[in-house]
Amino acid sequence: MSSSGERIKLLTLNCWSVPSTLTLTDKDILTESFTRRGVCVRGLKFVSAHRQERIHAIADFLASSSTLHSRSPSANSLEPFSDIAHQQSSSKTQLASSETRNNLSKPSHDTTSDSSFNSHSSNSLHIVALQELWVYHDFLVIRDRAKEGGFQYSKFFHSAALGSGLAILSRFPIVESHFHPYLLNGHPLHFIQGDFFVGKSVGSCLLDVPNIGHVEVFTTHLYAPHDVPAPEWKRAHRTAQAWELAKLVKASAERGRTVFVCGDLNSVPSSLPITLLQSYGQLRDSWTASHPQGLPTLSTDEASYRTAIQEEGITCDSLINTFTASKSAANRGAKGYGKRLDYILYRPAARRLSRRDRLGRCQTEWVDDQNIICDHCQVVLTDPIPVFGYSYSDHFAVEACFTVHPSQSTKLEADDENEEGRDGKSSGKTVVAPKLTTEQLTHCMSALMVKYRSSERSTHIQLSLFLVCLVLVPGVSVAASFQPLKYLNWIFTLLSVLIGGFGITMLYSGFLAGAWERSAIQEVADQVDQELQILLQPQQHHHQQLSSHLHQQPHLSDNHHSSK
Incomplete structure (x- = not known):
């Protein structure tokens, strides 16, 4: 160099x-430039205006x-x-x-x-x-x-x-x-x-x-x-x-x-x-x-x-x-x-x-x-x-x-x-x-811990909803068989399926995703805490030296008086 x-x-x-929200031409719609007054077509290819033209x-x-x-x-x-x-x-x-x-x-x-x-x-x-x-x-x-x-x-x-x-x-x-x-x-x-x-x-x-x-x-x-x-x-x-x-x-x-x-x-x-x-x-x-x-x-x-x-x-x-x-x-x-x-x-x-x-x-x-x-x-x-x-x-x-x-x-x-x-x-x-400061790490730890507790509350709510769904599904299924009108029977059956799907989602979200999130938060928090302890070590060593020095002062004074 x-x-x-x-x-x-x-x-x-x-x-x-x-x-x-721009007004698009018919060509725009045919060539996947896909919003018409904010209405989007599903899929990643279809949620960005003028995608092909911009990429080119x-x-x-x-x-x-x-x-x-x-x-x-x-x-x-x-x-x-x-x-x-x-x-x-x-x-x-x-x-x-x-x-x-x-x-x-x-x-x-x-x-x-x-x-x-x-x-x-x-x-x-x-x-x-x-x-x-x-x-x-x-x-x-x-x-x-x-x-x-x-x-x-x-x-x-x-x-x-x-x-x-x-x-x-x-x-x-x-x-x-x-x-x-x-x-x-x-x-x-x-x-x-x-x-x-x-x-x-x-x-x-x-x-x-x-x-x-x-x-x-x-x-x-x-x-x-x-x-x-x-x-x-x-x-x-x-x-x-x-x-x-x-x-x-x-x-x-x-x-x-x-x-x-x-x-x-x-x-x-x-x-x-x-x-x-x-x-x-x-x-x-x-x-x-x-x-x-x-x-x-x-x-x-x-x-x-x-x-x-x-x-x-x-x-x-x-x-x-x-x-x-x-x-x-x-x-x-x-x-x-x-x-x-x-x-x-x-x-x-x-x-x-x-x-x-x-x-x-x-x-x-x-x-x-x-x-x-x-x-x-x-x-x-x-x-x-x-x-x-x-x-x-x-x-x-x-x-x-x-x-x-x-x-x-x-x-x-x-x-x-x-x-x-x-x-x-x-x-x-x-x-x-x-330089990294203890205040920054403490701020980071605080945010992670509050998020951890929030995740615990969300998990509790979601698992409670799962238990409710667990009770509702058989109840709605049984109720469907007692309906005098056929269309009500179909409605109750569909409702039972929807409740069951919602309950499974709450179980997955509350138990698996919630535990996953908290484990990841805990891992990052442990790393931050480890770095915080490293920063605090010199300060603790300084305080220990100062404390030791202060404790030695009376003994020095006593020795001085005793020599007299």
Whole structure:
């Protein structure tokens, strides 16, 4: 690695979109763009507006990523989108599909060879992490088109009944891949939310990056329900997932790997899951590393919403997004401009440092073995798809560019590059991750324990309902045979079947799912408590020393008087 460091550029995107209330053409319905005034067809293929067109547009963007400049917010972009969507016609859709692919599918460099790290232009993406790519055929479309843009290596992560929706595309060889389903993944009764059935998880690829070495890229999509105003215990599943993810990051960095975590974390920056990732996992946030904090009070016009994207990294529930434009202000985050839910986090490779304390005991800690500077981070793909007039997804993408310095690089050299910037454009800086505190762990433990007790109450209610059904089924069945009218007999029989099915569901949910959930909560809580005890040991040792010193004072005084 050169002393000036090597650059690496990543992008993360949640590819899906919520059911839209836009008026669709007959062609839209025939081609699986499947909402008509909010009425959706069942199945994962059928719950996203304009799925095929958006997937092809994302694929075209990646195919030409080495030649296109990033689509960043601009005040002079297209007019408000709520009216655009109503102007689509089937002929215009057909024209747009061909036009967009022709305009975006012309990479300017040879992608058939394994190019070196520095051979790509500064606008080239090197690694792409995708989430909510539920349909495998959609991944194949993106993978095949992305190869034209130089992404010769890819991995789709399979999971659970409906798939994880996670994928990674890379210009660099994939040495190995790993997949880790989270212990807590929602409840089977919450089938509308779907977290249990898709099996929320984290996938990672170990890449062999020239001049840097092994880089492990994680892509994940955390538990979705319950936003910040809800009590912390309702988000305990997401907190537990963040804890597991942080442990994976620690293990990877301590093996000497450069780590990047990309994905839809469904958490605002101030939330407990993000706090744990930064303190326990020692991850740095690329956005805060390259942007000043704080956003001035803005008016509720389109320019202000774009400013919020630029200043705070809003990626979801923005008025600028065509799929979330109809959301109320109450659902747009604390300031009403949307939420930052998508992140690119990073951690340098670590090495073990041993030293002795004042008492001669050997102390071991992990320190950074690299200096990673975030040159810039921005929200991209905010403008609508050309000609179509709707957004690429209900989330915007996040793009970040890093400079990785070798361990031999001096801090002074890195600081000089920080201040002067590369080509006068870099605003990045070296960021130190916050330390894990007992307050954070106590907060986490409290949320897990409250969730545990809530699960116990739910199990008690569900098993009680099962017992009620166990009594009702034979009673209704017997009553059916005494009905004078045949149609009443059929009604009672059907009612008996429904009650029986409900009772079995309550048994499964209360006994199996409930016990499963509590076991997972207990396991995560034990891990958190173990880490808490480790943090408390130095404090307890200090208190013991202080107590011993205080107890010795009277004896010293007595000896002094006795000598007199």
